[in-house]
Amino acid sequence: MPRYEYRCRTCGDTFELSRPMAESSAPADCPAGHDDTVKLLSTVAVGGSASAPAPAPQSGGGGCCGGGCCG
Numbered sequence: 001m002p003r004y005e006y007r008c009r010t011c012g013d014t015f016e017l018s019r020p021m022a023e024s025s026a027p028a029d030c031p032a033g034h035d036d037t038v039k040l041l042s043t044v045a046v047g048g049s050a051s052a053p054a055p056a057p058q059s060g061g062g063g064c065c066g067g068g069c070c071g
């Protein structure tokens, strides 16, 4: 069952619900009982992402000038 994320506009809390797709747009009460909620766009990437961001440079040397290749 897909999970959907909602945000309560009364208390600002975000929460997730597992519900059928047919009910994805149905009103959802926040855990505190408020009913003024909005459905957030799902950011769940099923299957993983193909393009990962470039890895951060390693600290502690290993760069070009640190390896002596720059003269």
Ligand SMILES: [Zn+2]
Pocket: 008, 009, 010, 011, 012, 013, 030, 031, 032, 033, 034
């Ligand atoms: Zn609330």
